[in-house]
Amino acid sequence: MSESRRIRLKVNCEWRESRAAPRKLLVDFLREDLGLTGTHVGCEHGICGACTILVNGEAARSCLMLAVQADGAELTTVEGLAAHGKLHPLQEAFREHHGLQCGFCTPGMLLTAYDLLCVNPAPDEEEIRAALSAVLCRCTGYLGIIEAVKTAARRLREAISK
Amino acid sequence: MKPPAFEYHDPVELEPALELLRRYQGEAKILAGGQSLLALLNFRLTRPVALIDVNRIRRLSYIKEQDGRLCLGAVTRQRAVEFSPLVREKLPLLAEATRLVGHLPTRTRGTIGGSLAHADPAAEYPAVFSALDGELVARGPNGERVLGAREFFQGLMTTALAPDEVLVEVRLPLMTAQCGWAFEEFSRRQGDFAIVGVAAQVCVVGERCKTARLAAAGVGPTPLRLERAEQTLEQDGLSERSIAEAAARAAEQTEPPSDLHATAQYRRHLTRVLTQRAISRALARARGERR
Numbered sequence A: 001m002s003e004s005r006r007i008r009l010k011v012n013c014e015w016r017e018s019r020a021a022p023r024k025l026l027v028d029f030l031r032e033d034l035g036l037t038g039t040h041v042g043c044e045h046g047i048c049g050a051c052t053i054l055v056n057g058e059a060a061r062s063c064l065m066l067a068v069q070a071d072g073a074e075l076t077t078v079e080g081l082a083a084h085g086k087l088h089p090l091q092e093a094f095r096e097h098h099g100l101q102c103g104f105c106t107p108g109m110l111l112t113a114y115d116l117l118c119v120n121p122a123p124d125e126e127e128i129r130a131a132l133s134a135v136l137c138r139c140t141g142y143l144g145i146i147e148a149v150k151t152a153a154r155r156l157r158e159a160i161s162k
Numbered sequence B: 001m002k003p004p005a006f007e008y009h010d011p012v013e014l015e016p017a018l019e020l021l022r023r024y025q026g027e028a029k030i031l032a033g034g035q036s037l038l039a040l041l042n043f044r045l046t047r048p049v050a051l052i053d054v055n056r057i058r059r060l061s062y063i064k065e066q067d068g069r070l071c072l073g074a075v076t077r078q079r080a081v082e083f084s085p086l087v088r089e090k091l092p093l094l095a096e097a098t099r100l101v102g103h104l105p106t107r108t109r110g111t112i113g114g115s116l117a118h119a120d121p122a123a124e125y126p127a128v129f130s131a132l133d134g135e136l137v138a139r140g141p142n143g144e145r146v147l148g149a150r151e152f153f154q155g156l157m158t159t160a161l162a163p164d165e166v167l168v169e170v171r172l173p174l175m176t177a178q179c180g181w182a183f184e185e186f187s188r189r190q191g192d193f194a195i196v197g198v199a200a201q202v203c204v205v206g207e208r209c210k211t212a213r214l215a216a217a218g219v220g221p222t223p224l225r226l227e228r229a230e231q232t233l234e235q236d237g238l239s240e241r242s243i244a245e246a247a248a249r250a251a252e253q254t255e256p257p258s259d260l261h262a263t264a265q266y267r268r269h270l271t272r273v274l275t276q277r278a279i280s281r282a283l284a285r286a287r288g289e290r291r
């Protein structure tokens, strides 16, 4: 039963299929088998948040999931945030507010923030800080990131109310 | 690192999972939300022959009200507990504690049963189950047995579950009228395990304390029911003085460990401070002051 299994899943709105041994982590499956290297792998034990993706629309650590567990699931990775060649408002705001330097934490930051804005479209600063505490950034400092999330939240709300 | 190789099964029903557990004779581990187990596997701190993944067993995931109790399937996601209107309304202590379990992205996968069965001494859920005398339902080859929180938590990360048993349901009594609740904890970073945490649910009649339910996490190998503090409140009432007295007795009752996170003395101090805060906040809520 430790032989490889067929895995079929939807990533960024596209069906993909490959095989993997049960011990293969989802993050490694995305990077190595599907070529989606946007999702980063830092600590491999659920602490740094760099590997955060959306699983069926909800943020989750892809280093704490086996690839076989994602069979049949719908995933969104950082590659799926921009649409029609246009950055997602979160990405746009990260750029404006210098929400990244090396970019290592950024995919996890973006998807964690995305999930926050889904469950709470109008977070206050304390709520943003609490949510982003799920991801570690070792270079930018968090202020630019917090400002970026505030800006994106405002723009997304305006876009909806229009 | 990466996990070592293991045999993997993901049955969609409970019976085959039980059969597999029996077949592996203690060499298999149940994989629930995986937020602790996968980290342990990645570190290679555990090397089970097989993983029995229960995530595809749909009927182990539910939240329902039954006979004055809240019943949750063991594989119910912490995220589902957090956003459940039923939990927020009928058992707000559980909702509040849930928001302190890891971070939202770990609660997406983490399950209530997984956290209880893992029995980390600093975890929030075991303290809530200890305070409220929760029940844990185990299913094994000879059927089901219901365990009280007191018998369930036996030692450091050790529960009363037999190697061929699976936790299938957990139950807590619903909160009644004129009760308030609070979960207070101190951790170095948001989302970390608490150094010390205190769960409180206090019910009042007029100026009297009808029942006080208190338990602490992080002060010993298992959650600690703070009985002496409960007695103080139930006998002496809810004045500032008796709250302070209860908090002092809570601290006295602990025999905490010293480790690199905190000394025993500091943990005892935290127990006093957090118990006092938890009681005060629970009391304010019981009196209808929204906080």
Ligand code: FES
Binding pocket: A040, A041, A042, A043, A044, A045, A046, A047, A048, A049, A050, A051, A052, A061, A062, A063, A064
């Ligand atoms: S790589 Fe997954 S949390 Fe760090």
Ligand code: FES
Binding pocket: A099, A100, A101, A102, A103, A104, A105, A106, A136, A137, A138, A139, A140
């Ligand atoms: S931008 Fe470098 S780690 Fe966050």
